[in-house]
Amino acid sequence: MTPVAVLRLPMQTNLSGFIELLQRLQVPHRVSEEAGEQVLWVPGEQLAEQVRDLYSRYPQGDPAVRLAAASGPAQGxxxxxxxxxxxxxxxxxxxxxxxxxxxxxxxxxxxxxxxxxxxxxxxxxxxxxxxxxxxxxxxxxxxxxxxxxxxxxxxxxxxxxxxxxxxxxxxxxxxxxxxxxxxxxxxxxxxxxxxxxxxxxxxxxxxxxxxxxxxxxxxxxxxxxxxxxxxxxxxxxxxxxxxxxxxxxxxxxxxxxxxxxxxxxxxxxxxxxxxxxxxxxxxxx
CATH class of the missing domain: 1.20.1540.10 (Rhomboid-like)
Structure with missing residues (x-):
């Protein structure tokens, strides 16, 4: 599945809480550094939209949140x-x-x-x-x-x-x-x-x-x-x-x-x- 860039943020932005949330929800992801920015990648546009919505609500992470279809491909x-x-x-x-x-x-x-x-x-x-x-x-x-x-x-x-x-x-x-x-x-x-x-x-x-x-x-x-x-x-x-x-x-x-x-x-x-x-x-x- 093609990786999709979910977020492009300045290097000083602390993503540790949100990354911990993604790990807890078992969302496949990776973070890279490009042109002085940190870029968060996930597989597929459908999951990317959900992760963007999740970040808009819980940029610091939230233990209570649940992400639909958090891991794996879209349901048949x-x-x-x-x-x-x-x-x-x-x-x-x-x-x-x-x-x-x-x-x-x-x-x-x-x-x-x-x-x-x-x-x-x-x-x-x-x-x-x-x-x-x-x-x-x-x-x-x-x-x-x-x-x-x-x-x-x-x-x-x-x-x-x-x-x-x-x-x-x-x-x-x-x-x-x-x-x-x-x-x-x-x-x-x-x-x-x-x-x-x-x-x-x-x-x-x-x-x-x-x-x-x-x-x-x-x-x-x-x-x-x-x-x-x-x-x-x-x-x-x-x-x-x-x-x-x-x-x-x-x-x-x-x-x-x-x-x-x-x-x-x-x-x-x-x-x-x-x-x-x-x-x-x-x-x-």
Whole structure:
């Protein structure tokens, strides 16, 4: 693996405490002298980002800190699935629902997962209202629309982004935090879409994904860490996609309706949790 220069510091900078921390964490490294500077090297860019983040927080060393994937190569896909049980389980559940609903074609199953109950009569679909649906004890409907997907592309894109964002949060803040955020963003995005469009058929993880995106974005701004450092351009691309969808161009081209209110609701909820979580993490530091 190619060595990467993590830090270039003046010779008078005392690195002994930080080097001791790296040794205790069994992080492979070496220090060299070049052009009057001391240079810290580690194998691979992924580990380098984590070590830079570690130094920004603990330049003198800290016995309590832990570095994810401190030694050795990056985890394989199977290992990541095993170490991110909720992310993997959520994707498995989503795939199962996709199979049962035939990717949006099996309305007999979809009607039990949609936000409100409905019935199909001839060429028309008749929806119930939320109050009467909840009055019958069907509270699961507040969350289950996030599991419904319409088409293979819809499923593939949402699954990809949940894996990309969910595993970061599960690694950094834990399984229970990711579960709480997923349920919160699912609830908020579903309620936002129902409030905006009224009784209708909608579904997908997109609202949750925008919540996870907003959470990682603002958390990272307040408490920088390697886990939440998204690839360049991802945030701009996702926000640009949101704005394009809001123009109504896809409905105009008859590609289907987009649940824009769910996206916006999820994003606002994620920004709120990101601000709170990032502020608490920064205060603890």
């Amino acid at each position: 896909f199977a290992q990541q699935l095993k170490s991110r049980p909720l992310t993997a389980g959520m994707l498995l559940l989503t795939m199962l629902v996709a199979a049962l609903t035939l990717l949006g074609e099996n309305f007999a199953v979809i009607r039990w997962l949609s936000f409100v109950d409905f019935r199909i009569q001839g060429d028309y679909i008749y929806f119930s209202y939320l109050a009467e649906t909840l009055a019958t004890g069907q509270w699961w409907r507040l969350l289950t629309p996030m599991l419904i997907h319409f088409g293979i592309l819809h499923l593939a894109m949402n699954a990809l982004w949940y894996w990309e964002l969910g595993r970061r949060i599960e690694a950094h803040q834990g399984t229970w935090m990711l579960l709480g955020l997923t349920l919160l963003f699912g609830l908020v995005s579903n309620l936002a879409q129902y409030s905006f469009s009224g009784p209708s058929l909608f579904g997908g993880l997109s609202g949750v994904l925008y919540g996870l995106l907003g959470h990682c974005w603002l958390y990272q701004r307040l408490a920088p860490n390697a886990d939440y450092r998204l690839p360049p351009g991802v945030l701009v691309m996702m926000l640009a996609w949101l704005l394009i969808c809001m123009t109504g161009i896809f409905e105009l081209l008859q590609f289907g309706a987009i649940a824009n209110a769910a996206h916006v609701g999820g994003l606002l909820a994620g920004c709120t949790t990101g601000l709170l979580g990032g502020a608490l993490a920064r205060q603890r530091r």
